[in-house]
Amino acid sequence: MAEVTLNNVSKVYPGGVRAVNDVNLEVEDGSLLVLVGPSGCGKSTTLRMVAGLEEITDGDIYIGGRLVNDVLPKDRDIAMVFQNYALYPHMTVYKNMAFGLKLRKYARDEIERRVQDAAELLELTPLLERRPRELSGGQAQRVAVGRAIVRHPQVFLFDEPLSNLDAKLRVQMRVEIARLHEQLGATMIYVTHDQVEAMTLGTRVAVMKDGYLQQVATPMELYDHPVNMFVAGFIGSPPMNFIRGELERSGPDVRFLGPDFSLMLPDRLASAVEERAGRRVAFGIRPEDIHDRAFAPETDPDNTKTIRAEVVEPLGAETLVYLRTPSQDEDVVARFDSRSNPHVGQDIEVVFDMTRAHLFDLESEESLTYETETAPTV
Ligand SMILES: Nc1ncnc2c1ncn2[C@@H]1O[C@H](COP(=O)(O)OP(=O)(O)OP(=O)(O)O)[C@@H](O)[C@H]1O
Numbered sequence: 001m002a003e004v005t006l007n008n009v010s011k012v013y014p015g016g017v018r019a020v021n022d023v024n025l026e027v028e029d030g031s032l033l034v035l036v037g038p039s040g041c042g043k044s045t046t047l048r049m050v051a052g053l054e055e056i057t058d059g060d061i062y063i064g065g066r067l068v069n070d071v072l073p074k075d076r077d078i079a080m081v082f083q084n085y086a087l088y089p090h091m092t093v094y095k096n097m098a099f100g101l102k103l104r105k106y107a108r109d110e111i112e113r114r115v116q117d118a119a120e121l122l123e124l125t126p127l128l129e130r131r132p133r134e135l136s137g138g139q140a141q142r143v144a145v146g147r148a149i150v151r152h153p154q155v156f157l158f159d160e161p162l163s164n165l166d167a168k169l170r171v172q173m174r175v176e177i178a179r180l181h182e183q184l185g186a187t188m189i190y191v192t193h194d195q196v197e198a199m200t201l202g203t204r205v206a207v208m209k210d211g212y213l214q215q216v217a218t219p220m221e222l223y224d225h226p227v228n229m230f231v232a233g234f235i236g237s238p239p240m241n242f243i244r245g246e247l248e249r250s251g252p253d254v255r256f257l258g259p260d261f262s263l264m265l266p267d268r269l270a271s272a273v274e275e276r277a278g279r280r281v282a283f284g285i286r287p288e289d290i291h292d293r294a295f296a297p298e299t300d301p302d303n304t305k306t307i308r309a310e311v312v313e314p315l316g317a318e319t320l321v322y323l324r325t326p327s328q329d330e331d332v333v334a335r336f337d338s339r340s341n342p343h344v345g346q347d348i349e350v351v352f353d354m355t356r357a358h359l360f361d362l363e364s365e366e367s368l369t370y371e372t373e374t375a376p377t378v
């Protein structure tokens with residue numbers, strides 16, 4: 001197995017589209033890195049450059065310490081599984097999996113052994129004599145993964161391999177890919193636009209936007225310590241709330257002045273933004289950090305506000321409440337304890353847990369509080 005390293009990698013397509021900009025990325029030997037971002041942000045392009053299917057405009061890519069910029073795809077010792085994996089319709093599952101090895105002139109008994117091993121791992125053994133049209137979507141997907149596994153590559157590359165499956169099957173296959181990663185101990189890069197998939201699958205997650213890498217961290221670090229508004233808003237569902245306003249200093253205290261209410265910043269945040277009094281900022285808070293006062297873990301009169309519930313969505317384990325303040329055109333979403341049972345139109349007292357709050361510079365959209373959150377760097 002091998003680590004994968006991208007040093008200042010860029011891709012400009014003929015015609016001038018800058019698909020990938022100066023990406024630096026280290027995927028450790030045996031780890032699973034998820035590359036996530038919205039459609040068109042450059043995920044597939046990045047993966048295809050690692051695979052050797054796309055020429056690199058600038059920068060270097062190393063696999064297992066070897067510079068592969070000019071190495072042909074077939075000599076890179078990688079296997080790729082695409083969204084639109086086409087199985088050969090006239091071949092059995094066995095032959096589909098064996099085909100690549102046969103092309104590479106592996107001995108018959110070696111092929112047999114590898115296909116049987118992969119089939120067992122993927123629970124395809126009873127299906128080896130079937131043809132693709134006799135398989136369910138999930139089974140066909142497993143065959144596509146099997147074709148990659150039999151190659152015993154140093155690195156697996158997955159490009160949205162589950163997006164053709166229905167939601168339930170996707171969750172199931174996600175678990176299987178995580179298990180496969182455990183069992184094979186292989187280095188894997190997995191591309192998806194689904195942040196839930198990224199969070200649940202990745203040991204580390206790289207968030208990309210407009211061809212630029214935004215942040216690379218463990219799922220929880222991304223969630224708790226986003227470096228900018230894009231990452232903060234992309235990871236998490238419902239997403240982080242942003243309230244635009246400014247900072248005001250009075251004596252030792254720093255307050256955030258929103259359009260309808262102000263909040264008192266805890267010392268940690270206040271010191272981080274000290275010199276920014278009067279500056280436009282976005283206050284960021286996740287839905288679960290806004291509590292119904294009746295069930296709040298702590299009281300905090302300074303940061304308790306009365307806001308009207310516009311929409312109430314009881315989800316069983318929790319209740320989502322869409323709060324509307326008079327001058328905000330966006331709702332603030334709160335994730336309440338299911339014991340709290342507000343009705344639509346009710347004015348509710350809510351407590352903002354300021355220990356969990358974020359502040360962002362509205363111009364650069366960078367976090368002003370990231371440093372103070374003592375996020376471990378990775
Ligand atoms: N062959 C090509 N020629 C020119 N531009 C391209 C080519 N392939 C991709 N692009 C452009 O490069 C950018 C990145 O594309 P890419 O396919 O890497 O995005 P992606 O993140 O994989 O998106 P998706 O989630 O939709 O698959 C897009 O603007 C896309 O239109």
Ligand SMILES: [Mg+2]
Pocket residue numbers: 043044045
């Ligand atoms: Mg893509």
